[in-house]
Amino acid sequence: MQKFRIAVDMHGGDGGVCVLSKAVLSASQKLDESVSFTLCGAEAEIKAEFSKICADIVFNSERFSICDSKPQGNAINNISRLWRTAHDLSIIKCVLLQKDKKVCASFSAGDTGTLYSSALFLLGREAGIERAALAIAMPTISEKQTVLLDIGANAECSPRHLFHFGILGEKYYRKITKESKPKIGILNIGRETYKGTVAVREAAAMMKKEFGEQFFGFVEGNEIFDGKVDVIVCDGFCGNAILKTSESLYHFIQMKIQNLLPPEAIKKMQQFNSSSYGCAPILGLKGNVFKAHGNSSVEALSRAIIKAVESANI
Amino acid sequence: MQKFRIAVDMHGGDGGVCVLSKAVLSASQKLDESVSFTLCGAEAEIKAEFSKICADIVFNSERFSICDSKPQGNAINNISRLWRTAHDLSIIKCVLLQKDKKVCASFSAGDTGTLYSSALFLLGREAGIERAALAIAMPTISEKQTVLLDIGANAECSPRHLFHFGILGEKYYRKITKESKPKIGILNIGRETYKGTVAVREAAAMMKKEFGEQFFGFVEGNEIFDGKVDVIVCDGFCGNAILKTSESLYHFIQMKIQNLLPPEAIKKMQQFNSSSYGCAPILGLKGNVFKAHGNSSVEALSRAIIKAVESANI
Numbered sequence: 001m002q003k004f005r006i007a008v009d010m011h012g013g014d015g016g017v018c019v020l021s022k023a024v025l026s027a028s029q030k031l032d033e034s035v036s037f038t039l040c041g042a043e044a045e046i047k048a049e050f051s052k053i054c055a056d057i058v059f060n061s062e063r064f065s066i067c068d069s070k071p072q073g074n075a076i077n078n079i080s081r082l083w084r085t086a087h088d089l090s091i092i093k094c095v096l097l098q099k100d101k102k103v104c105a106s107f108s109a110g111d112t113g114t115l116y117s118s119a120l121f122l123l124g125r126e127a128g129i130e131r132a133a134l135a136i137a138m139p140t141i142s143e144k145q146t147v148l149l150d151i152g153a154n155a156e157c158s159p160r161h162l163f164h165f166g167i168l169g170e171k172y173y174r175k176i177t178k179e180s181k182p183k184i185g186i187l188n189i190g191r192e193t194y195k196g197t198v199a200v201r202e203a204a205a206m207m208k209k210e211f212g213e214q215f216f217g218f219v220e221g222n223e224i225f226d227g228k229v230d231v232i233v234c235d236g237f238c239g240n241a242i243l244k245t246s247e248s249l250y251h252f253i254q255m256k257i258q259n260l261l262p263p264e265a266i267k268k269m270q271q272f273n274s275s276s277y278g279c280a281p282i283l284g285l286k287g288n289v290f291k292a293h294g295n296s297s298v299e300a301l302s303r304a305i306i307k308a309v310e311s312a313n314i
Numbered sequence: 315m316q317k318f319r320i321a322v323d324m325h326g327g328d329g330g331v332c333v334l335s336k337a338v339l340s341a342s343q344k345l346d347e348s349v350s351f352t353l354c355g356a357e358a359e360i361k362a363e364f365s366k367i368c369a370d371i372v373f374n375s376e377r378f379s380i381c382d383s384k385p386q387g388n389a390i391n392n393i394s395r396l397w398r399t400a401h402d403l404s405i406i407k408c409v410l411l412q413k414d415k416k417v418c419a420s421f422s423a424g425d426t427g428t429l430y431s432s433a434l435f436l437l438g439r440e441a442g443i444e445r446a447a448l449a450i451a452m453p454t455i456s457e458k459q460t461v462l463l464d465i466g467a468n469a470e471c472s473p474r475h476l477f478h479f480g481i482l483g484e485k486y487y488r489k490i491t492k493e494s495k496p497k498i499g500i501l502n503i504g505r506e507t508y509k510g511t512v513a514v515r516e517a518a519a520m521m522k523k524e525f526g527e528q529f530f531g532f533v534e535g536n537e538i539f540d541g542k543v544d545v546i547v548c549d550g551f552c553g554n555a556i557l558k559t560s561e562s563l564y565h566f567i568q569m570k571i572q573n574l575l576p577p578e579a580i581k582k583m584q585q586f587n588s589s590s591y592g593c594a595p596i597l598g599l600k601g602n603v604f605k606a607h608g609n610s611s612v613e614a615l616s617r618a619i620i621k622a623v624e625s626a627n628i
Contacts, residue, residue, distance in 0.1 A: 113509075141566050152503050155511045189466050189554040195427075197469045197551060221558025225566040237511060238552045240503040244535025245556045246563050252455050252539040253567060253586050260579035265571045272567050 003034050006309060007094035007103040010041030011071035012110025013294045013301065017041055020109070021049035023301035027309075028063070030302070035309055036063045038103050040090040043068040069093040072110055079111060083118035092118045098287055099123060105288035105312045107279065107305055115291055116153045116282060123287040126168075131161045132284035134236070134291060135172055136243060136277055142227025147173050149233060151280060152240035159202035162186065162233050166207045168283040169231035170214070175314055182230035184211050185219035187238060193218075203233070247274040279304035281311060288312035317348050320623060321408035321417040324355030325385035326424025327608045327615065331355055334423070335363035337615035341623075342377070344616070349623050350377045352417050354404040357382040383407040386424055393425060397432035406432045412601055413437060419602035419626045421593065421619055429605055430467045430596060437601040440482075445475045446598035448550070448605060449486055450557060450591055456541025461487050463547060465594060466554035473516035476500065476547050480521045482597040483545035484528070489628050496544035498525050499533035501552060507532075517547070561588040593618035595625060602626040 010020045024037055039046050043066045050057050059066050069090040083092055094106035095118040108115050112134065120132055135149035149169050154161060166184050173182040186204050188196040193204070196218065208215045216229045224232065224242065234242070250272050258266065270276055275297065279290040290308040292301055324334045338351055353360055357380045364371050373380050383404040397406055408420035409432040422429045426448065434446055449463035463483050468475060480498050487496040500518050502510040507518070510532070522529045530543045538546065538556065548556070564586050572580065584590055589611065593604040604622040606615055 139566075141569055155503055155509075187555060189469055189551055195469075221555040222561045222565075224559050225562045234555070237503055238555050241501060241535040241548070241552050241556055242559045245538050245559050247536045248539040249560050249563050249586065250567075251536075252453075253564075253583065255455055256586075257575075257579045257582050260576055260582065261571075262574055262576075265574035265579075268571050268574065269567070272563065272570075 003036070004105075004309060004313060005036045005038060005103045006105045006107055006305070006312075007038045007040055007067070007097045008305065009091045009094050009106070009108035009110050010039050010046055011090045012108040013292065013296060015296075015298075016071070017045045017049050019296075019298050020301060021046065022053055022298040023305060025050070025054055025057075026298065026302035027305035030306055031309055033063070036065075038065050038067050038097060040067045040069045040093040040097070042070065067093055067097060072114060079113040080117040082114055083121050089114075091115055095119050095122045095289065098289070105290065105308060107290045107292065107308050109292040109294050109296055109301060109304075112152050112291060115289065119282055119285050119287070119289040123285050123289070126284050126286060129164050129168065129284040131157070131164060132282050133165045133168055134280045135169060135283050136280045137176065138225070138274075138277055139271055140225050140227030144227045144230070145177065146224065146227060146229060147231045148224070148239055148242065149231070149283065150236035150239050151243050152236045153282065154236040156237070157199060157235040159199050159206060162199060162203035162235065163206040163210070164284070165233045166203070166211065166231065169233060170211070172281070172283050173230050176311060177230075179230060181214050183216045183228070184214055184231045184233065185216035185229035187232055187234035188218035188220065190220065191218050199235070207233075243274055246272075250274065275300045276303065278307040281308075317350070318419075318623060318627060319350045319352060319417045320419045320421055320619070320626075321352045321354055321381070321411045322619065323405045323408050323420070323422035323424050324353050324360055325404045326422040327606065327610060329610075329612075329615075330385070331359045331363050333610075333612050334615060335360065336367055336612040337619060339364070339368055339371075340612065340616035341619035344620055345623055347377070350379075352379050352381050352411060354381045354383045354407040354411070356384065381407055381411060386428060393427040394431040396428055397435050403428075405429055409433050409436045409603065412603070419604065419622060421604045421606065421622050423606040423608050423610055423615060423618075426466050426605060429603065433596055433599050433601070433603040437599050437603070440598050440600060443478050443482065443598040445471070445478060446596050447479045447482055448553075448594045449483060449597050450594045451490060452539070452588075452591055453585055454539050454541030458541045458544070459491065460538065460541060460543060461490075461545045462538070462553055462556065463545070463597065464550035464553050465557050466550045467596065468550040470551070471513060471549040473513050473520060476513060476517035476549065477520040477524070478598070479547045480517070480525065480545065483547060484525070486595070486597055487544050490625060491544075493544060495528050497530045497542070498528055498545045498547065499530035499543035501546055501548035502532035502534065504534065505532050513549070521547075557588055560586075564588065589614045590617065592621040595622075
């Protein structure tokens with residue numbers, strides 16, 4: 001593997017520096033030595049956390065460096081313009097380092113809107129793509145993964161935006177799997193061509209023209225984990241609801257039957273927890289930017305960092 | 315219980331007359347004798363099915379009668395206008411009988427669009443309500459139910475439509491539970507007031523004014539099964555995706571861990587199957603109309619018919 005440096009937002013996510021320090025350490029132990037980390041966050045806090053978990057880490061070494069910056073905090077409005085001015089925030093610092101070619105990729109479990117707008121305006125969009133989208137690869141019954149996008153970056157989408165998500169999803173699926181002709185579907189409330197919103201019907205017409213036989217047509221919610229379709233396109237509002245509903249139902253089922261389950265079943269259940277799906281790349285940017293679930297555990301974040309590095313390196 | 319007659323669309327649902335006959339028979343055995351059934355469908359077929367499962371049913375008795383009518387079939391366009399002309403379809407016949415006061419309620423597991431438009435145009439809307447909505451009561455971690463609406467009748471909704479769904483959901487929740495001041499939330503991609511679509515933000519402002527302290531604010535998908543909110547409002551596109559995703563994830567989990575589960579856990583798992591949530595009333599109509607899941611089993615349809623009768627009688 002060529003040398004690869006990733007910027008990690010150490011204040012992103014509900015667990016903050018404490019959880020992220022453990023996740024970075026764990027990921028670094030599993031990844032090749034050629035992968036190095038720039039940790040964006042409060043320097044003193046990061047050093048204090050690492051001193052608790054690993055005494056012999058040398059910062060400002062080849063492998064680990066710190067870029068002193070601040071947490072975003074909770075109540076900030078106008079996040080879509082923060083990238084202009086708030087260059088001292090850890091989440092924006094990651095993207096700034098990437099813009100200046102100091103790192104190859106950015107990773108954050110922080111606020112989606114801040115990460116998305118910073119990445120969009122500082123790195124720029126791919127040519128011909130009107131909107132970048134957050135994508136997630138989910139497990140399915142058929143053992144194949146299904147990529148769902150957008151999962152929360154664009155609450156309102158035109159037919160053209162949805163069409164572009166199809167293009168981005170198709171390319172991403174080919175990149176992360178060996179499938180040369182992934183099947184692309186659009187989420188709708190029924191299979192019939194007259195059903196749904198104007199946006200999905202018009203997007204379907206564009207996709208049919210673009211993808212030909214690769215276009216599957218409309219997909220309903222009850223087919224999401226079927227594995228029949230490789231890429232499912234929807235607006236960010238609905239995609240976000242789908243992903244988070246899955247999380248909610250998983251916890252509900254887990255809570256209600258956990259004490260009845262043998263250890264093997266408990267272990268198997270964990271694959272359905274959406275926080276273990278890994279990280280979500282923002283597709284359609286000139287650069288690799290990854291968003292992880294804010295409520296992730298150390299293990300989930302460690303896996304997400306590894307996935308991000310692997311996915312950026314394919 | 316006062317005399318109560320319900321019209322059942324015997325061709326609605328994937329199992330057709332065979333499954334619905336068994337469901338009606340099972341429900342009739344559990345319901346009071348004062349509840350009677352008008353079975354809308356092909357008379358010969360219905361009689362043939364019932365002769366297989368219960369030799370001593372007398373049709374055109376006080377309790378069971380048949381209203382000869384046809385199945386809808388699959389590929390019919392212009393469903394929103396079918397109610398004008400296709401009066402021989404079983405699904406529309408139910409609503410026509412209700413319009414003529416021959417029955418007190420209609421029940422169908424058939425096409426949502428056909429049932430919705432027939433009910434809307436033949437029975438009419440409640441005063442002050444611009445759009446009727448399909449609602450479903452879902453189980454939650456807290457043992458309380460949460461009502462989600464709309465789950466598929468209105469793919470595109472204005473802020474005012476969403477606001478009206480809040481009014482309908484609040485009234486329905488008070489009707490089916492003892493809760494006098496249910497909490498109303500709106501589905502969004504975040505809790506912050508600046509997040510989401512224009513429609514949800516404007517609807518939130520209207521609901522805050524209308525419901526005061528009963529208004530919970532925005533709810534995210536990962537809170538759906540929490541039981542913190544009693545009524546969750548969303549457009550029919552997203553509600554449909556949420557309900558069907560839950561169904562898909564349930565089947566996925568069940569399939570993957572079923573062989574590891576003790577019988578008690580398998581039984582407990584069934585409560586999470588959305589086909590066991592019961593029937594979905596269309597709220598906002600001048601009359602009781604119920605939609606059941608097309609893919610329901612005999613047991614699920616039987617439970618749904620019982621729920622429909624109970625809910626119409628409260």
